[in-house]
Amino acid sequence: MPRLIEHVLKRNDNRDIKIKSVLGDGSYDSNENFKYLQTKRIMPGIKARKNSIISLKNNIFRNREVYSQLKDLLKWNKRKGWMEKDGWQKLHFPL
Secondary structure, eight states: HHHHHHHHHHHGGGGTTTOOOEEEEEGGGGGGHHHHHHHHEEEEEEOTTOOOOOOOSSSSHHHHHHHHHHHHHHHHHHHHHHHHHTHHHHHHHHH
């Protein structure tokens, strides 16, 4: 990720373009990438891996992403629960 961002910044140096945020999939989920983005003052939008945890060893931006995604997952699971209780699968997929 640092090489990619540096390349973009170098190409657009004379245009005075600033990167405000970066989106990435789980392959970019590392403390090093989050630390780099923090030093460049770029907001990350990187999907955390499923087994990610909030830890004191992690970068603060990474912990925030993990927390946000876990919170969204819990909301989704609650909504999914009412569908199963309501018999959604039986209604649409009768056996």
